[in-house]
Amino acid sequence: MTVLPGRPDELTARAADLVASAGVILTVIHELRGIVEDDEGKAVQALYEQNDEISSDLERIHPRYKGTADALTEYAVALTDAHADAERAQDDLDDALLAQGRADAALHDLNDRVDAAGDSTEPSLADQVPGAQRAANDAQAAVGSARSRIDAAREAMNDAAEIAIRKIDAAIDSTNEGFWDKVGDFFSDIGDFLASIGEWIGDFLQDVVDLLKKIADTLIAILGVLVVLLLIIAVGALFGTIGLIIGAVIAGVLAAFIITSILSDVLKGTPGVSETDPYANVPAEDVPEGPSLATVLDGTGEVDGLGGETDSVVKITKVLGPDGWYYTVTLPSTQEWLSRFGDQGAVNDLDSNLALMLTPALQTQYERAVLEAMEQAGIGENDPVMLVGFSQGGIMAGHLAAYNSDYNWQAVVVSGAPIDHMPIPDSVDVVSVQHNGDPVPNLDIVAGDLGTEHGSNWTTIHVDPPNPAPVLGVDAGAHNADKYSQTYQDHLAEVQANHPGLSNFFNEDGYVDVSYYHWSE
Secondary structure (H helix, E strand, C coil): CCCCCCCHHHHHHHHHHHHHHHHHHHHHHHHHHCCCCCCCCHHHHHHHHHHHHHHHHHHHHHHHHHHHHHHHHHHHHHHHHHHHHHHHHHHHHHHHHHHHHHHHHHHHHHHHHHHHHHHHCCHHHHHHHHHHHHHHHHHHHHHHHHHHHHHHHHHHHHHHHHHHHHHHHHHHHCCCCCHHHHHHHHHHHHHHHHHHHHHHHHHHHHHHHHHHHHHHHHHHHHHHHHHHHHHHHHHHHCCHHHHHHHHHHHHHHHHHHHHHHHHHHHCCCCCCCEEECCCCCCCHHHCCCCCCCCCCCHHHHHHHHHHCCCCEEEEEEEEEECCEEEEEEEECCCCECCHHHCCCCCCCEHHHHHHHHHCCCCCCHHHHHHHHHHHHCCCCCCCEEEEEEECHHHHHHHHHHHHCCCCEEEEEEEECCCCCCCCCCCCCEEEEEEECCCCHHHHHHHHCCCCCCCCCCEEEEEECCCCCCCECCECCCCCCHHHHHHHHHHCHHHHHHHCHHHHHHCCCCCCEEEEEEEECC
């Protein structure tokens, strides 16, 4: 796998073909111009006039081929150089990372030895600390330098591409002076206009479809809640008038609580989202390693721990995949349960939980903030995205994949989340881990799900949790992020077999960038 995208060898070969084609055109022009006019024969005269017309046309298009060929040739050279620079920088980066690990470990070990020695520290041992610190700093600087060289090579490649595009445009524009060229431009403009109209219509219709899905699922969910409230009243009525009144009061309080919670969330403005570095002052050995396919669910517990009740944190991992950038967005679960009785600040609370499950047609603070974080991270509409979450984080992952078409959702990996009822497209790989004894994944029934059948894109792992300890038939530890990650890892072979495309989101040997974004109400 190369560090930078593109295939310099293939581009060089194709540029050479274009140069050869331009040379053939020039040779034909010379050959046609070499035919001598013969006034004695009308046939020969007609042939000469035809040759003159053909050669004039060839002379007009030759600069396009020549200019395009030269531009691509220059770009192929620049692309080759950029790839070579990036490969060398990647090799140096790998070496620097190893050196950094060794230097940091040596410094840490030396500090431990100095601390252990206390007042009896030998001068020679203490004198080694500055040198070890310099070595660690030098190693860190080498890592930064290698990464900067990779970025510089990527920038040089992009600059060369822009230069080539300008030269090709200039070569084409300089020959667009004839009548038919102008006619061609006119129809090209018409085609572009019609294409833009078609694209707008397609986007509009997609937005309409998304909205209709949200409205339909919202109505179904509301009907499900009404059925539950009516059941409460009906059960109360079994105990006479007093029971009916008590049931009606309970149903009314629950309805008021649900409506108030949902409106409290969806009517608030979008929180201010900013990038953060939660490990800025943490020793390197305590910083979590970049995720792998096996450990991707570990990140759900990580973001929950980083945020808590006062802050919401998402983790966005960017890797260089086989054909461009791939992004993994790890979402937090519910951390604040008593938001109706004093808001602590985190938007991944009970209010947004109810809104996500019961009113997908309304956009929660949580959803708006996640989309803002993705925009700040530079995720484009065509970049492949994997969504990962536990519990409410899984609900948000399924919600985005089901109801939002602004991004290229390719995978959803969730645990302990009721997403079975969500209309996630068949083009999205879905892995849902559910523990027996965990009531949360069964909340689909509240949203109107009575047993949805899924296609081959969907894998549900429904098993007992590790080390189950049920009490009265309920396992209190079944809804646990760490246990879910263990279950997922135990079934990793099944996941890999059913969803081979998930491996594109992980690159343990190439470029990996992990960033964190946070916000609060």
